[in-house]
Amino acid sequence: MTAVSVENITKRYGKTVALDGVSFEVEKGELFGIIGPDGAGKTTLFRIIATLILADSGTASVDGFDVVRDYKELRKRIGYMPGRFSLYQDLTVEENLSFFAAVFGTTIRENYHLVEGIYKLLEPFRKRRAGKLSGGMKQKLALCCALIHKPDILYLDEPTTGVDPVSRKEFWEMLGKLQQEGITIVVSTPYMDEANLCDRIALIKGGRFLQIDTPQNIRQGFSAPLWAVRSERMHRLLDDVRAFPGVDNCYAFGETHHFTACEGFDADGLRSYLEGLGHTAVCLQPAKATIEDCYMLLAKQ
Numbered sequence: 275m276t277a278v279s280v281e282n283i284t285k286r287y288g289k290t291v292a293l294d295g296v297s298f299e300v301e302k303g304e305l306f307g308i309i310g311p312d313g314a315g316k317t318t319l320f321r322i323i324a325t326l327i328l329a330d331s332g333t334a335s336v337d338g339f340d341v342v343r344d345y346k347e348l349r350k351r352i353g354y355m356p357g358r359f360s361l362y363q364d365l366t367v368e369e370n371l372s373f374f375a376a377v378f379g380t381t382i383r384e385n386y387h388l389v390e391g392i393y394k395l396l397e398p399f400r401k402r403r404a405g406k407l408s409g410g411m412k413q414k415l416a417l418c419c420a421l422i423h424k425p426d427i428l429y430l431d432e433p434t435t436g437v438d439p440v441s442r443k444e445f446w447e448m449l450g451k452l453q454q455e456g457i458t459i460v461v462s463t464p465y466m467d468e469a470n471l472c473d474r475i476a477l478i479k480g481g482r483f484l485q486i487d488t489p490q491n492i493r494q495g496f497s498a499p500l501w502a503v504r505s506e507r508m509h510r511l512l513d514d515v516r517a518f519p520g521v522d523n524c525y526a527f528g529e530t531h532h533f534t535a536c537e538g539f540d541a542d543g544l545r546s547y548l549e550g551l552g553h554t555a556v557c558l559q560p561a562k563a564t565i566e567d568c569y570m571l572l573a574k575q
Protein backbone atom coordinates (compact mmCIF):
# COMPACT_ATOMS: atom_id res chain seq x y z
CA MET A 275 0.00 0.00 0.00
CA THR A 276 1.12 3.51 -0.75
CA ALA A 277 1.72 5.91 2.16
CA VAL A 278 2.93 8.97 0.24
CA SER A 279 2.17 9.74 -3.38
CA VAL A 280 3.67 12.82 -5.03
CA GLU A 281 3.00 13.72 -8.66
CA ASN A 282 4.82 16.32 -10.64
CA ILE A 283 5.24 18.86 -7.83
CA THR A 284 6.76 22.20 -8.75
CA LYS A 285 7.55 25.07 -6.38
CA ARG A 286 9.21 28.40 -7.11
CA TYR A 287 10.36 31.19 -4.81
CA GLY A 288 10.52 34.17 -7.16
CA LYS A 289 13.04 33.14 -9.79
CA THR A 290 14.39 30.21 -7.79
CA VAL A 291 12.94 26.85 -8.81
CA ALA A 292 13.06 24.89 -5.55
CA LEU A 293 11.23 21.83 -6.91
CA ASP A 294 10.97 21.03 -10.59
CA GLY A 295 8.46 18.29 -11.42
CA VAL A 296 9.14 15.88 -8.55
CA SER A 297 7.22 12.57 -8.49
CA PHE A 298 7.64 9.58 -6.18
CA GLU A 299 5.80 7.12 -3.99
CA VAL A 300 6.62 5.78 -0.54
CA GLU A 301 5.18 2.42 0.52
CA LYS A 302 3.62 1.90 3.93
CA GLY A 303 6.25 0.84 6.47
CA GLU A 304 9.12 1.91 4.24
CA LEU A 305 12.20 3.87 5.33
CA PHE A 306 12.63 6.25 2.41
CA GLY A 307 15.62 8.60 2.15
CA ILE A 308 15.93 11.88 0.27
CA ILE A 309 19.62 12.43 -0.32
CA GLY A 310 21.15 15.65 -1.55
CA PRO A 311 23.21 18.71 -0.63
CA ASP A 312 22.05 22.02 0.87
CA GLY A 313 19.64 23.92 -1.34
CA ALA A 314 18.57 20.84 -3.33
CA GLY A 315 14.91 21.29 -2.31
CA LYS A 316 14.52 18.78 0.53
CA THR A 317 12.96 21.15 3.07
CA THR A 318 10.55 22.57 0.49
CA LEU A 319 9.40 19.06 -0.34
CA PHE A 320 8.86 18.19 3.34
CA ARG A 321 6.88 21.37 3.92
CA ILE A 322 4.58 20.54 1.00
CA ILE A 323 3.90 16.96 2.07
CA ALA A 324 3.52 18.11 5.70
CA THR A 325 0.69 20.47 4.55
CA LEU A 326 2.65 23.57 5.63
CA ILE A 327 3.12 25.26 2.25
CA LEU A 328 1.38 24.93 -1.11
CA ALA A 329 3.00 23.68 -4.30
CA ASP A 330 2.63 25.81 -7.45
CA SER A 331 1.50 22.77 -9.40
CA GLY A 332 1.23 19.01 -9.02
CA THR A 333 -0.53 16.90 -6.40
CA ALA A 334 0.43 15.01 -3.26
CA SER A 335 -1.46 12.71 -0.95
CA VAL A 336 -0.58 10.89 2.26
CA ASP A 337 -2.52 7.77 3.31
CA GLY A 338 -4.95 8.63 0.51
CA PHE A 339 -5.63 12.14 1.89
CA ASP A 340 -4.87 15.13 -0.29
CA VAL A 341 -2.33 17.53 1.26
CA VAL A 342 -4.41 20.60 0.32
CA ARG A 343 -8.02 19.47 0.72
CA ASP A 344 -7.55 17.15 3.72
CA TYR A 345 -4.81 19.00 5.59
CA LYS A 346 -6.60 18.86 8.96
CA GLU A 347 -6.95 15.09 8.89
CA LEU A 348 -3.37 14.73 7.71
CA ARG A 349 -1.82 16.79 10.47
CA LYS A 350 -2.99 14.21 13.01
CA ARG A 351 -1.30 11.45 11.05
CA ILE A 352 2.01 13.15 10.34
CA GLY A 353 4.94 13.65 12.72
CA TYR A 354 7.39 16.27 11.42
CA MET A 355 10.86 16.97 12.76
CA PRO A 356 12.10 20.07 10.93
CA GLY A 357 15.76 20.51 10.09
CA ARG A 358 16.32 23.53 12.23
CA PHE A 359 15.85 23.12 15.92
CA SER A 360 12.08 23.18 16.48
CA LEU A 361 11.81 23.10 20.25
CA TYR A 362 11.18 25.83 22.80
CA GLN A 363 14.63 26.66 24.13
CA ASP A 364 13.33 28.13 27.39
CA LEU A 365 11.14 25.16 28.25
CA THR A 366 12.60 22.12 29.94
CA VAL A 367 12.81 18.73 28.29
CA GLU A 368 9.66 17.60 30.09
CA GLU A 369 7.78 20.82 29.36
CA ASN A 370 8.57 20.62 25.65
CA LEU A 371 7.23 17.10 25.42
CA SER A 372 4.10 17.92 27.45
CA PHE A 373 3.49 20.94 25.25
CA PHE A 374 3.63 18.95 22.00
CA ALA A 375 1.41 16.25 23.51
CA ALA A 376 -1.15 18.87 24.61
CA VAL A 377 -1.22 20.53 21.17
CA PHE A 378 -2.33 17.21 19.71
CA GLY A 379 -4.85 16.55 22.50
CA THR A 380 -2.90 13.73 24.11
CA THR A 381 -0.62 13.20 27.11
CA ILE A 382 2.89 11.87 27.55
CA ARG A 383 1.46 8.94 29.50
CA GLU A 384 -0.92 7.87 26.73
CA ASN A 385 1.78 7.32 24.10
CA TYR A 386 4.80 6.85 26.36
CA HIS A 387 5.53 3.38 24.95
CA LEU A 388 6.35 4.97 21.56
CA VAL A 389 9.02 7.29 22.92
CA GLU A 390 10.13 5.29 25.95
CA GLY A 391 13.39 3.97 24.46
CA ILE A 392 14.49 7.46 23.43
CA TYR A 393 13.04 9.38 26.37
CA LYS A 394 14.85 7.18 28.89
CA LEU A 395 18.13 8.57 27.57
CA LEU A 396 16.78 12.07 28.20
CA GLU A 397 15.32 11.45 31.62
CA PRO A 398 18.42 12.48 33.61
CA PHE A 399 18.02 15.90 31.94
CA ARG A 400 14.24 16.12 32.39
CA LYS A 401 14.47 19.46 34.19
CA ARG A 402 17.09 20.98 31.91
CA ARG A 403 16.09 23.70 29.46
CA ALA A 404 16.12 22.50 25.86
CA GLY A 405 18.48 25.33 24.90
CA LYS A 406 21.12 23.88 27.24
CA LEU A 407 21.13 20.36 25.76
CA SER A 408 23.86 18.94 23.50
CA GLY A 409 23.12 18.54 19.77
CA GLY A 410 22.47 14.81 20.08
CA MET A 411 20.12 15.31 23.05
CA LYS A 412 18.20 18.08 21.28
CA GLN A 413 17.73 15.80 18.34
CA LYS A 414 16.40 12.98 20.55
CA LEU A 415 13.97 15.37 22.24
CA ALA A 416 12.79 16.72 18.87
CA LEU A 417 12.17 13.15 17.73
CA CYS A 418 10.13 12.42 20.89
CA CYS A 419 8.07 15.57 20.27
CA ALA A 420 7.40 14.51 16.65
CA LEU A 421 6.27 11.07 17.87
CA ILE A 422 4.19 11.90 20.92
CA HIS A 423 0.85 12.07 19.04
CA LYS A 424 1.44 8.58 17.56
CA PRO A 425 1.76 9.50 13.89
CA ASP A 426 1.46 6.90 11.10
CA ILE A 427 4.17 8.62 9.15
CA LEU A 428 7.26 10.45 10.28
CA TYR A 429 9.12 13.14 8.31
CA LEU A 430 12.65 13.88 9.45
CA ASP A 431 14.44 16.75 7.74
CA GLU A 432 18.20 16.34 8.13
CA PRO A 433 17.91 14.90 11.65
CA THR A 434 21.61 14.09 11.93
CA THR A 435 23.16 17.28 10.54
CA GLY A 436 25.68 18.62 13.04
CA VAL A 437 25.36 15.56 15.27
CA ASP A 438 28.42 13.55 16.38
CA PRO A 439 29.04 10.13 14.75
CA VAL A 440 28.03 8.12 17.84
CA SER A 441 24.71 9.95 18.18
CA ARG A 442 24.15 9.59 14.43
CA LYS A 443 24.53 5.84 14.70
CA GLU A 444 22.20 5.70 17.74
CA PHE A 445 19.67 7.79 15.88
CA TRP A 446 19.56 5.43 12.90
CA GLU A 447 19.12 2.50 15.27
CA MET A 448 16.11 4.29 16.74
CA LEU A 449 14.65 4.76 13.27
CA GLY A 450 14.98 1.02 12.67
CA LYS A 451 12.97 0.38 15.85
CA LEU A 452 10.26 2.86 14.86
CA GLN A 453 10.00 1.19 11.48
CA GLN A 454 9.44 -2.13 13.27
CA GLU A 455 6.51 -0.46 15.06
CA GLY A 456 4.94 0.03 11.62
CA ILE A 457 5.73 3.74 11.22
CA THR A 458 6.52 4.89 7.68
CA ILE A 459 9.58 7.14 7.67
CA VAL A 460 10.73 9.73 5.14
CA VAL A 461 14.14 11.12 6.10
CA SER A 462 16.47 13.54 4.36
CA THR A 463 20.22 13.72 4.78
CA PRO A 464 23.23 15.28 3.10
CA TYR A 465 25.36 12.34 4.39
CA MET A 466 25.72 9.84 1.59
CA ASP A 467 26.80 7.03 3.97
CA GLU A 468 23.39 7.21 5.66
CA ALA A 469 21.72 6.45 2.33
CA ASN A 470 22.69 2.80 2.73
CA LEU A 471 20.52 2.52 5.84
CA CYS A 472 17.31 3.29 3.90
CA ASP A 473 15.08 0.81 2.06
CA ARG A 474 14.96 3.10 -0.97
CA ILE A 475 16.42 6.49 -1.69
CA ALA A 476 15.84 9.41 -4.00
CA LEU A 477 18.92 11.39 -5.06
CA ILE A 478 17.95 15.05 -5.40
CA LYS A 479 19.78 17.93 -7.06
CA GLY A 480 18.53 21.38 -8.01
CA GLY A 481 14.90 20.49 -7.29
CA ARG A 482 14.93 17.34 -9.42
CA PHE A 483 15.14 13.67 -8.53
CA LEU A 484 18.11 12.14 -10.34
CA GLN A 485 17.24 8.54 -9.44
CA ILE A 486 14.96 6.55 -7.10
CA ASP A 487 15.85 2.98 -6.20
CA THR A 488 17.31 0.78 -3.45
CA PRO A 489 20.84 1.85 -2.43
CA GLN A 490 22.09 -1.52 -3.67
CA ASN A 491 20.56 -1.15 -7.14
CA ILE A 492 21.90 2.38 -7.43
CA ARG A 493 25.43 1.23 -6.53
CA GLN A 494 25.23 -1.74 -8.90
CA GLY A 495 24.06 0.52 -11.72
CA PHE A 496 27.30 2.52 -11.63
CA SER A 497 28.70 1.80 -15.08
CA ALA A 498 31.91 3.86 -15.42
CA PRO A 499 35.38 2.53 -14.45
CA LEU A 500 36.17 4.13 -11.07
CA TRP A 501 39.63 4.75 -9.62
CA ALA A 502 41.02 5.99 -6.31
CA VAL A 503 44.24 7.97 -6.25
CA ARG A 504 46.36 9.57 -3.54
CA SER A 505 49.78 11.09 -3.13
CA GLU A 506 51.58 13.22 -0.57
CA ARG A 507 50.24 16.43 -2.09
CA MET A 508 46.49 15.88 -2.26
CA HIS A 509 45.48 19.43 -3.15
CA ARG A 510 47.72 19.67 -6.20
CA LEU A 511 46.88 16.11 -7.14
CA LEU A 512 43.27 17.05 -7.83
CA ASP A 513 44.22 19.56 -10.55
CA ASP A 514 46.95 17.33 -11.96
CA VAL A 515 44.71 14.28 -12.29
CA ARG A 516 41.96 16.39 -13.87
CA ALA A 517 44.41 17.53 -16.55
CA PHE A 518 45.33 13.99 -17.61
CA PRO A 519 43.72 12.65 -20.83
CA GLY A 520 41.05 9.99 -20.22
CA VAL A 521 40.14 11.29 -16.75
CA ASP A 522 36.51 12.29 -16.78
CA ASN A 523 35.41 13.49 -13.36
CA CYS A 524 37.82 13.79 -10.43
CA TYR A 525 36.67 14.80 -6.93
CA ALA A 526 37.84 14.60 -3.33
CA PHE A 527 36.62 11.46 -1.61
CA GLY A 528 37.59 11.03 2.04
CA GLU A 529 41.35 10.56 2.22
CA THR A 530 41.68 9.88 -1.52
CA HIS A 531 40.41 11.38 -4.76
CA HIS A 532 38.04 9.39 -6.95
CA PHE A 533 37.76 9.70 -10.70
CA THR A 534 35.96 8.01 -13.54
CA ALA A 535 37.96 7.01 -16.59
CA CYS A 536 37.01 7.27 -20.27
CA GLU A 537 37.92 4.78 -22.99
CA GLY A 538 41.64 4.54 -23.61
CA PHE A 539 42.60 5.65 -20.09
CA ASP A 540 46.14 4.47 -19.28
CA ALA A 541 46.70 3.89 -15.53
CA ASP A 542 50.47 3.34 -15.83
CA GLY A 543 50.65 6.49 -17.95
CA LEU A 544 48.89 8.48 -15.20
CA ARG A 545 51.26 7.15 -12.54
CA SER A 546 54.37 8.12 -14.56
CA TYR A 547 52.83 11.50 -15.41
CA LEU A 548 52.16 12.23 -11.72
CA GLU A 549 55.64 11.11 -10.65
CA GLY A 550 57.08 13.27 -13.42
CA LEU A 551 55.23 16.23 -11.88
CA GLY A 552 56.92 15.55 -8.53
CA HIS A 553 54.18 13.60 -6.73
CA THR A 554 55.54 11.02 -4.29
CA ALA A 555 53.90 7.96 -2.68
CA VAL A 556 51.43 7.77 -5.55
CA CYS A 557 48.78 5.13 -4.88
CA LEU A 558 46.41 4.36 -7.75
CA GLN A 559 43.87 1.56 -7.70
CA PRO A 560 40.38 0.63 -8.96
CA ALA A 561 37.62 1.55 -6.49
CA LYS A 562 34.14 0.24 -5.73
CA ALA A 563 31.35 2.76 -6.27
CA THR A 564 29.53 4.15 -3.22
CA ILE A 565 26.30 6.16 -3.25
CA GLU A 566 28.43 9.31 -3.23
CA ASP A 567 30.12 8.23 -6.47
CA CYS A 568 26.73 7.47 -8.01
CA TYR A 569 25.50 10.91 -6.96
CA MET A 570 28.56 12.62 -8.47
CA LEU A 571 28.14 10.78 -11.76
CA LEU A 572 24.38 11.41 -12.01
CA ALA A 573 24.79 15.06 -11.00
CA LYS A 574 27.34 15.56 -13.76
CA GLN A 575 25.14 13.95 -16.42
Ligand SMILES: Nc1ncnc2c1ncn2[C@@H]1O[C@H](COP(=O)(O)OP(=O)(O)OP(=O)(O)O)[C@@H](O)[C@H]1O
Nearest residue numbers: 287290291292311312313314315316317318319357
Ligand atom coordinates in the same frame (compact mmCIF):
# COMPACT_ATOMS: atom_id res chain seq x y z
N1 LIG B 1 11.30 31.05 1.64
C1 LIG B 1 12.17 31.05 0.64
N2 LIG B 1 12.35 32.15 -0.13
C2 LIG B 1 13.20 32.16 -1.17
N3 LIG B 1 13.96 31.09 -1.55
C3 LIG B 1 13.84 29.97 -0.82
C4 LIG B 1 12.94 29.89 0.31
N4 LIG B 1 13.05 28.64 0.84
C5 LIG B 1 13.95 27.98 0.08
N5 LIG B 1 14.43 28.77 -0.91
C6 LIG B 1 15.40 28.38 -1.95
O1 LIG B 1 14.89 27.21 -2.59
C7 LIG B 1 15.94 26.27 -2.84
C8 LIG B 1 15.64 24.97 -2.13
O2 LIG B 1 15.73 25.19 -0.73
P1 LIG B 1 15.40 24.09 0.39
O3 LIG B 1 15.51 24.74 1.72
O4 LIG B 1 14.13 23.40 0.04
O5 LIG B 1 16.61 23.08 0.14
P2 LIG B 1 17.27 22.01 1.13
O6 LIG B 1 17.70 20.87 0.27
O7 LIG B 1 16.35 21.71 2.24
O8 LIG B 1 18.54 22.74 1.66
P3 LIG B 1 18.86 23.31 3.15
O9 LIG B 1 19.31 22.13 3.92
O10 LIG B 1 19.94 24.30 2.90
O11 LIG B 1 17.58 23.91 3.68
C9 LIG B 1 17.22 26.93 -2.39
O12 LIG B 1 17.79 27.57 -3.51
C10 LIG B 1 16.73 27.97 -1.38
O13 LIG B 1 17.62 29.07 -1.32
